[in-house]
Amino acid sequence: MDLGEKELIVNSEAGNLLTELVESIQECERFYFSVAFINFSGLQLLLDPIKEAEKKGTKGKIITSTYLNFTDAKALEKLKEFSNVELKVFVTDKEIGFHTKAYIFDYKDHFKVIIGSSNITQSALKSNIEWNVKIISKEEAHFIKDVIKEYNNLWEMSVEADHDFIKRYEEFLERFKKSNHAQNIIYEDRKYVVPNRMQRRATENLERLRSYGENKALVIAATGTGKTYMSAFDVKSFNPRKLLFVVHREEILKKAKETFELLLPNEGYSFGLLTGNHKQKHVDYVFTTIQTISKYFHEFEKDEFDYMIIDEAHHAASPTYQTILNYFEPKFTLGMTATPERSDSRNIFDIFDNNVALEVRLHDALEDELVIPFHYFGITDIESVDLSDVDIDDIAEITKRLKVNERVDFIVEKMDFYGHDGDKRKGLGFCASIDHAQYMASEFNQRGYKSVILHGGDSSEKRQLYINKLEDDHDELEFIFSVDIFNEGVDIPSVNTVLMLRPTNSPIVFIQQLGRGLRKFRNKIFLTVLDFIGNHNKTFLIALALNGSRYYDKESLKVAITTGFANIPGATHIQMDKISQERILEQIDRENFNSMRYLKEEYNEFKKLNSGRIPYLLVDFLKYDGAPDAVKFIDKEKTYLQFVAKVEKDDSLKKLLLNDAFEGALKELSCKLPLKRIHEFVIIRYLLDHDSIDVEIAKQQILKLVKNVDPDTILHAFECLNQNYYDSGQLKTKPKLFNFSDGKLVKTKTFSVLLEHADYRKYIVDVISYGIFRYEKEFRSDYYGMPHFKLYEQYQMIDAALLSNYRKIHSSFRGSGLLVNGNEFFLFVDLHKEADVKESINYQDKFISRSEFQWQSVNSTTQQSERGKNIIYNKQRGVNLHLFIRKYREIDGKTEPYIYIGKGNSVQFEGDKPITVRMELENEVPSSLYTEFTKKV
Incomplete structure (x- = not known):
């Protein structure tokens, strides 16, 4: 960036303030911050660069304030751990507010100043709508002199944040919380409870299915995304005379009934529970457990209920559920589940007549803010733990190698360094085996971190006891170490820390374990995930899981890793240290994702998750996120x-x-x-x-x-x-x-x-x-017009024939980079013209910017020909130029698909045989995709 140049920094796919701050801390000679608020959620994202600065001897000064009591005492305490940071606090009163948001970086020959709207919170640094202006200037510039002068004045007016000050501030915040506890209660007025985006999509799709005579449907959505609310909104729309709501576990029944009472207050319906302890059978809307209704169903008429809801519908294939489903004849049946796995040979999709009204997986849930953000730190494991020569399925050997005292010290050190959200740590540690979990619990207990182990053999009462203890803010229990029991189906909303302590051998299991901590919970802001990445040969599976796409290729994976998974939505943050990054990139380069060996491994890993059953059906692969x-x-x-x-x-x-x-x-x-x-x-x-x-x-x-x-x-x-x-x-x-x-x-x-x-x-x-x-x-259910192309979707050449209703032989749609159907022109472009020779780039076909593309016709095209005129005067002639782009023709011996980036219009042209055309794109290419097309890895 040139001296004197100004740049607006906003949080978007293209970048965010966090990236700018991290880079600046790493490169500057000194830094000075003045921000109204520092929350631990934002500070955690800056811990590593500040630590690196400390090692290099780069010093910094930070001023924050007590304004509105938003600064965390915990964040101040954490900053005091760094020897290179001086910390002061501007103590505000009722008359004086404190609103500064300034980041100043001193380099050898210039200053960089960022002033704008962002405090140090995860949302302000990554996802909020924020405007921050970056200015680079010489030290002698008036602007820089003014900024430094004001900063020094503030520094003098602020008090040193010593441990005594922080303790007094913390005690004040505790008193403040107690006296203002009512402020933390969410005001829920039933008139203003409106469906979120997921709930709206689900109810629209359910309405459409019913309008065409369907009477069953399934909704698949991650835990904590509001399925019960969604069902209540749909019931409100359907307005059944009588309703039956069936759950697997009694503890969620009362909450479901309360949700319906909140959303349907004035409809004149009565609500009741039918359980072991309550026998309210004669109400309009009956909320029951499967155990109870299976004993009493004969007391109801077959057509008693107009609408039936089966929660945790993945159990619906079991005989008890089948009895209920076969007996009752409602006008509509809704199934809801987080994981549509089969519990026996019967397929859950069949049970609901193959009508999936909605599917919301992890990336969707993050995007729609249905779950909390997570901060993932990929940490290279200690050198003495060598897994490079061990089979990932040899659990006994892996356990032996992971049971190292030095490793426990390392885990504790990292855990204390990164900290956690909230006052009490509530952690889940995922281990390789029961033996490993017992070892970890024992070692943690010796070091003063109260821990227990839970595994599949434990009774549900024991599980519930420990879950309750972990949830309790006043209980000493900090960690539950487990093997696989918390992958799905167990809900501990308040979990704020997840430790990945075993090699990842499945993206599915990784996502399930991560998901255990993503449930929204009062005052919970983010989840800390610490993943200790070893040197085993399947490390790259972590990248598959985090990338969030079932349909990946080598190139997009590598770009995701090198850009810190910029495509992940919201305030979620993914950070891998350099060694882990390089290790994963090397593995991806070595791996052939299309080889029979790799496909067999992938298949066998999936089979293990399928309870060892052979997955004979393709639909089995739709069961899990990350399959x-x-x-x-x-x-x-x-x-x-x-x-x-x-x-x-x-x-x-x-x-x-x-x-x-x-x-x-x-x-x-x-x-x-x-x-x-x-x-x-x-x-x-x-x-x-x-x-x-x-x-x-x-x-x-x-x-x-x-x-x-x-x-x-x-x-x-x-x-x-x-x-x-x-x-x-x-x-x-x-x-x-x-x-x-x-x-x-x-x-x-x-x-x-x-x-x-x-x-x-x-x-x-x-x-x-x-x-x-x-x-x-x-x-989804969207209509894309004619031709039927969805922006940024993958296509092969022959798809253009099908999707434009081409009425000649379709296989002729291949070969040349320009194919035509009437006034629809399809331009297929390889950015790298030769497979596997990455340096050999034809620079004639290239992105000029996210909204402009340069394309070159085949050598025989002249400006005077009809085809030439149609291209260069496309708009005047009513010709649509559809652009399909791919980076490489093939990867690992397999032809790559093209990505549809929409229509372009010629705005400039030159030359003959070939013609070089500059096009304006009707849709600006998303920055993550643009990076993927243009970044060299």
């Missing part, structure tokens, strides 16, 4: 079943696949995954139970899942299923499953016969269900 991308298995062997048969050496599967018609049908359906248009699979789903379908029925079926549909697109889908646009090679090798004539699409005899066979039908239905569920997850 592998099942389409990779299909790409390897043409069908998922073929992959399973090969890995499992399963003779019964191999025998099934000997039927050419069945294998051909599976291949034909599987090659369409992942779906970019849902129409074909919705039509096929209808034809599983009907002989034929016309455009009108197809429209009704499609509108259950998407908000709008073009009649011509339905017709095009019929034509595609009739194989109208296959080339001669495809027609020879692909089985004919449907015939289209006289306005109807009809099943062929081949397909009908396959569906009569129970096993064939099961696997065909699975491919259809997976395709539809995954489409809903990625595209």
